[in-house]
Amino acid sequence: xxxxxxVHSWPCSYYLEPEKRWVPGKLSLTSHSLRFATDKTGExxxxxxxxxxIEIKKExxxxxxxxxxxxxxxxxxxxxxxxxxxxxxxxxIIEHFWRELLLSxxxxxxxxxxxxxxxxxxxxxxxxxxETARVLHHQGEQLDSITRxxxxxxxxxxxxxxxxGRFGHTGHAPAVCGDAGWALVGDTF
Numbered sequence: 189x190x191x192x193x194x195v196h197s198w199p200c201s202y203y204l205e206p207e208k209r210w211v212p213g214k215l216s217l218t219s220h221s222l223r224f225a226t227d228k229t230g231e232x233x234x235x236x237x238x239x240x241x242i243e244i245k246k247e248x249x250x251x252x253x254x255x256x257x258x259x260x261x262x263x264x265x266x267x268x269x270x271x272x273x274x275x276x277x278x279x280x281i282i283e284h285f286w287r288e289l290l291l292s293x294x295x296x297x298x299x300x301x302x303x304x305x306x307x308x309x310x311x312x313x314x315x316x317x318x319e320t321a322r323v324l325h326h327q328g329e330q331l332d333s334i335t336r337x338x339x340x341x342x343x344x345x346x347x348x349x350x351x352x353g354r355f356g357h358t359g360h361a362p363a364v365c366g367d368a369g370w371a372l373v374g375d376t377f
Contacts, residue, residue: 192218193305195285198278200224202233203249203267215268217282219305220289222258224268234266238289246279256282281312 197216202224204211211233213226223235243259247267255269256279271278 192220194218195305195308196281199227199270199272200268200278201270203269204233210269212270215271215278217285219285222282224266236260236266238286241286244279244283244286246275258282284312 195217197214199212200215201210201212202215203209211226212228213224213233216223216225220239221235221237222241223232225232240260240262241258242261243257245257245259247255247257249255249267249269253269254271254275255267256271256275258266258268260266268278
């Protein structure tokens, strides 16, 4: 993996089975392998080719922490949690490269050209841009709705001011609208 170009890396924690504890570090992905190195020493705790992976899943450790599990052919299961920016984003990218490798026509790893890397980054960027556009569109609709509500409130206040002026309201008692029409508080309907 040392000669391969790192496609992406994410801060996360790795479950160290022999010690029964989570170790903070960084998960790195190349086009053909995954590697986890600790924050403390930079030591690689685990490194394996994507071709040895038989399953990648989203799971929850201890029913609380969202995690990604990677199962290798020798049935060794690796747990990664506290993934940033979030589990779904990391999972999508890792799964993309894993599936791409599974679907490749030959068993021999092909060298990744800069063009392929840039095309992959562009595709990921386009997907994120589309998701962002959808979120912004939804937020725009929410702002339009809020603006319409504020415009209606302003219109209602203008009507209330006109009625207050028309009925000679001096401002000493608030006016309210009931079934019988506008009246000063304290008046009977």
